[in-house]
Amino acid sequence: LAQVFAPGAIYLPRAALANAAELWQETQRLLALTPTRHSMTKRGFYMASALTAIGSWGWVSDHKGYRYEAFNPETGLPWPAMPELFFQLAQRFAAEAGYSNFQPDSCVINDYVVGAGMGLHQDRDEADFQAPIVSISLGLPISFQFGGKARQDTPHRLLLSHGDVVVWGGESRLNFHGVLPLKTGYHPLLGTRRINLTFRMAYAHI
Numbered sequence: 001l002a003q004v005f006a007p008g009a010i011y012l013p014r015a016a017l018a019n020a021a022e023l024w025q026e027t028q029r030l031l032a033l034t035p036t037r038h039s040m041t042k043r044g045f046y047m048a049s050a051l052t053a054i055g056s057w058g059w060v061s062d063h064k065g066y067r068y069e070a071f072n073p074e075t076g077l078p079w080p081a082m083p084e085l086f087f088q089l090a091q092r093f094a095a096e097a098g099y100s101n102f103q104p105d106s107c108v109i110n111d112y113v114v115g116a117g118m119g120l121h122q123d124r125d126e127a128d129f130q131a132p133i134v135s136i137s138l139g140l141p142i143s144f145q146f147g148g149k150a151r152q153d154t155p156h157r158l159l160l161s162h163g164d165v166v167v168w169g170g171e172s173r174l175n176f177h178g179v180l181p182l183k184t185g186y187h188p189l190l191g192t193r194r195i196n197l198t199f200r201m202a203y204a205h206i
Ligand code: MD3
Pocket: 108, 110, 118, 123, 133, 135, 166, 168, 172, 173, 174, 175, 177, 178, 179, 196, 198
């Protein structure tokens, strides 16, 4: 049951549930190849979530700013390849939301422990804002905040739970968004964590 959460933003509750165990198993294998790190923002603060990436491009943040790079600065190695299952699922969810030809060349893996959140921000380091971003949540639920085009616009909330998918495109693509600090809990598969996979077209054009 697809729900339009905001113009261009399609919420597919539990759409990835059937694949969640396999996604988590693969994610653990990938995390061993490309460990997460706490990036520093342009303003000099460490991000509360730890992140890494897979695919051709990974999102990198340091004193020079935000950008996509072909190598993980932490390991000096190319980001691990995106598993076919990840690509196919992301493409399928994008299509279900009405976005055809979604060909992600990057997947950012955000790892949250209890207390970690992400402040309101925009995702605008990608080449083509016509392409949506597909997000898959695994593990503990978190309170997602969806603002407007301006930082000061009052955010709406959406609880993102294990297996939930949201496709962010069209009118919603450049809206401010973030997540509140992760609350204590225990998830049978992931334990005390939350993982978010965001599939992006970093340099490809839709
Ligand atoms: C709305 N991640 O990685 S996922 C991010 O839960 C990020 O880890 C959050 O924001 C997380 O940049 C939120 C949902 C999401 C992702 C990208 C968006 C919502 C978005 C891009 C534009 C608008």
